[in-house]
Amino acid sequence: MSRAEQREQTRRTLLRESRRLFTAKGYGAVGLSQIVNAAGVTKGALYHHFDGKAALFRAVLAQVQEEVGRRVAATADAEPDLWDQLVAGCHAFLTASADPDVQRIMLIDAPAVLGWNEWRALDEAASARHLSDALTHLIEAGVIARQPVAPLVRLLSGAMNEAALWLATSADPGDLADTKAALTRMLESLRG
């Protein structure tokens, strides 16, 4: 195996195993020794690829955010109508957030580990950007009233994040439908 291949494989294994452990136990409860044991390497390898525990977490977070962003964008783009794209994207975000990786890594640990400011910047670049773009286009198209977009994005993004976490612990499968209905009603209020 060539050196480049070996390097890539080690890096991918570290990302995979750390993501698994972070998801299962949370950032604080996972030691570097557990990660390198699971990956079959040593701390030397880890520090050769990443600047430390937080940097490793950052790389894992980037993966998760990229996956969520792709899923949301794909679902939204399937709708021809601009308004339907917004609704479909929001529903897709709720669905994607059912993934335990998303919940623990992206919604719970990330703000505390990276600080809220950095988390917000990454969230903006990944998923919230789609929401921001959609709302801007809808305003340009005259579908919803002209108003500041930034506060709306934060309100809606926060609502969806929190609802997603709540749905994770919910026993009643009807809760997802109820939440989507309530969220849709909130969105509809923008069209009024």
Add this chain to the structure above:
Amino acid sequence: MSRAEQREQTRRTLLRESRRLFTAKGYGAVGLSQIVNAAGVTKGALYHHFDGKAALFRAVLAQVQEEVGRRVAATADAEPDLWDQLVAGCHAFLTASADPDVQRIMLIDAPAVLGWNEWRALDEAASARHLSDALTHLIEAGVIARQPVAPLVRLLSGAMNEAALWLATSADPGDLADTKAALTRMLESLRG
């Protein structure tokens, strides 16, 4: 000084200093040695009063939540009309969340330190309960449509938490007014 007085004073000093440090640096970046130094005691005293670092944080969080709950309830109760109570309470929550203690301790660190489940239970008992009660009363009174309350509470609670954090880093003072306006529009959609 009597033993009871001494005990009480040590406990209060520990709570005060740890709250100050947690707010300034965040839970993870504060060591127990810093806390006991600031309080003028030793780790023996800390472990005599609390079961550990997480338990100390829990006690601090309870303080913060209680303060926020009181402020929100007081503002809401000043309104005679049931609907105005809801709006006033939500606005009061946004205002109260401008406090750095609330942001760092209650909104950022608490979910990661205690886990989201415990955080949610405490949040429910403290501040979200008021929101839940208000919505239930409004449904009983026929002011808003009959619908599941729990998803609404999570959506609105999450929206306000996130908006509060965003407002904290906002430079434009008009953002608060814009956010309150957007939030009010969301609430109005319930009356439709």
Add this chain to the structure above:
DNA sequence: CCTTTCGCATACCGTCAGTACGCGAAAGCT
């Protein structure tokens, strides 16, 4: 075939949360 590169292992360090135990002063008891 010799040299350089570099991916990674080994061994170590400072700091942290948490624990075991002892002291000394206040509180109860006769």
Add this chain to the structure above:
DNA sequence: AGCTTTCGCGTACTGACGGTATGCGAAAGG
């Protein structure tokens, strides 16, 4: 008052953690 018990807290220690310095051995380059 004196004697004992209680208990608030200090002291001294431990294991585990994140992080660093350094060395080795195989692949790449000439």
